[in-house]
Amino acid sequence: MTTPAPFKEVPHRGLITIAIMLATIMQVLDTTIANVALPTMTGDLGASQDTITWVLTSYIVAAAIMTPVTGWLSDRFGRRELFLVSIVGFTVTSMLCGLSWSLESMVAFRVMQGLFGAAIVPLSQTFLLDINPKERHGSAMAIWGAGIMVGPIIGPTLGGWLTEAANWRWVFFINLPVGILAFLGCAGYLPRIPRRLRGFDFFGFAMLSLGVGALQLMLDRGGEVDWFSAAEIWIELGLAITGFWVFVVHLATGRDTFIDPRIFADRNFVTGLVFIFVIGIILLASLALLPPMLSRLFNHSTVLTGLIMAPRGVGTMISMILVGRLVQKVDARVLVVTGLALTAWSLYDMAGFSPQMDDTLIIWSGVIQGLGLGLVFVPLSTIAFATLEPRFRTDAAALFSLVRNIGSSIGISIVTVLLTRNTQINHAELSAAISPFNPNLSALSPAAAAGNPTALAQFDQLVNQQALMISYVNDFKAMMLVTLLAIPLALLLRKPKAAGAGASAAVHMD
Known part of the structure; x- marks a missing residue:
């Protein structure tokens, strides 16, 4: 085991923390803020009560599939660069969600929003641990945890107020100023991290993605189709078990897996x-x-x-x-x-x-x-x-x-x-x-x-x-x-x- 290098003080730590938390809260809010706006979206997007739930499902599944690969992407392209791209992508796709003209366009933009937003939360936690010495880790995780846990609580209330006071589209448009401020703060002060090249385990990623994606689909769609009385749920359960089982075996026996065992x-x-x-x-x-x-x-x-x-x-x-x-x-x-x-x-x-x-x-x-x-x-x-x-x-x-x-x-x-x-x-x-x-x-x-x-x-x-x-x-x-x-x-x-x-x-x- 290599001895870690001594901690190096990071300038502008307070500003970096504010910018990181703006991005984190923006992403976490989107897991619940759109829920209360679904009934209003139904008529505007020409959707039914059954199909409008794909606005939530598409985002959840896309984010779940992309989250495990965050480590490899940050090593390959740079942690700072990945975080900045994630903020920009999430902000732009949020604006596109607000401009959606049909259910198909909304689901497509929500998938993109989930793909870009997946890395924000794990990278924000990593950055806060990196820029603080060990004795400040508790305080750093308190700040990070406040955003993670309070965000889902205020999301439905904020979404309901925006929908009633303005329009459901503002549930997504509100991310625009927050995303711009977060990007400017991170681009100006976030430290650069040396890249670490490593090969990509396509098979392992495919199996984990299959397991996670099928499981999330099953959990999100189960209530709509009466769970195991529908063939769809049995298929998704089988795919989830297969994906997770093969991934675990591959992780235990393979070499250079994209998650180090x-x-x-x-x-x-x-x-x-x-x-x-x-x-x-x-x-x-x-x-x-x-x-x-x-x-x-x-x-x-x-x-x-x-x-x-x-x-x-x-x-x-x-x-x-x-x-x-x-x-x-x-x-x-x-x-x-x-x-x-x-x-x-x-x-x-x-x-x-x-x-x-x-x-x-x-x-x-x-x-x-x-x-x-x-x-x-x-x-x-x-x-x-x-x-x-x-x-x-x-x-x-x-x-x-x-x-x-x-x-x-x-x-x-x-x-x-x-x-x-x-x-x-x-x-x-x-x-x-x-x-x-x-x-x-x-x-x-x-x-x-x-x-x-x-x-x-x-x-x-x-x-x-x-x-x-x-x-x-x-x-x-x-x-x-x-x-x-x-x-x-x-x-x-x-x-x-x-x-x-x-x-x-x-x-x-x-």
Whole structure:
């Protein structure tokens, strides 16, 4: 193992950080900001309710396929150059998305947007680790994590406001000034990194792309086609298993693979991948559940829903500011366990939701969950890379982002399926009690017991409401169990000092 060079101070570190985070937030926002604009897009683009979802699917699949190859592209063309091209490409394709005239043109531009945007998040993490000395890694990851985690929270609210106040096209046009500022800042101050030529493993990339692309298609399309009752899902599942299996065998037996298998020898990094997978499930799955719940059960508008969920982002910001300072003084494993415990507590509170309550418990549980996820994300992002050699950092950051995104997709799919199925089951069980032979029904509503259509319709509405609420509660309980089961994994993490100091003592420009 080579001894790392001493850290060299990077000028204009503050300006570089601002420019990098502008690009990162711009990209992360686009994972959720367009969701609320889909109904408006449907008419303008001549699409149906089934086909408009390709606006989201095309972006997700394209970004997932391109994320793992970030390390090779940065070595081949230069990390700085790749980041600048990604910002320009993402900004230009965002403008083209806003100018789309049909569903086909929108999907084509969204694919391009996903391809260009895939490298932004892993490269931003790599740059922030590179330009900061080891003792500032916690603070750097706090800043980076704030953008990664707060972005999806404010995305739907910002998208809803832009759609109502102006037009759905501004959901994409808003990226133009942000992208220009990010490009100018990065072009002016981002340091150049020496290139490192290495061959490209086309076979390995093709197999991983097949696995990731098929899995993302399956997870995104499953709800639309009733999952395994459709041949499409079985085909995509088979392709995903085949792609991942062949890639793993190729990685274990091949030479010069585009992802160095020695990355997986680092226990902290592998454990970090497992944790970030769980965080992906909890963060975006809960975000996927709460807005429709507030709309369907509490009749809240998009703007009011955003205001109610905003404290969750505030909790995350506060937590990350504090943990950025604590991570150098407190054992990261203690912070991770504390964060998971707070997250489980918030989900326990969410399991107590009812249609008759006000918004206090929703806000309070959101703040606790924001605090918990922030406590987990920053030390996890720091310790996962603390014992990893700097030359593996870009590949590792790409895998880190990929696993987080896959976790998010799987989490959203699981809670959505459970919500739909449990609602049907709960409705059937509750409605079974609506019978003229039930004395409680006769005492409560003689008209319903006598078969009055208006009274029965009112009872059916109440049954639908209760069945849906019970299903949401069941989802929150399931997520709480996943969180609790992840806590013992913290024992697998090692303190950076316990690992070879030579591998992690200094952070430098490769």
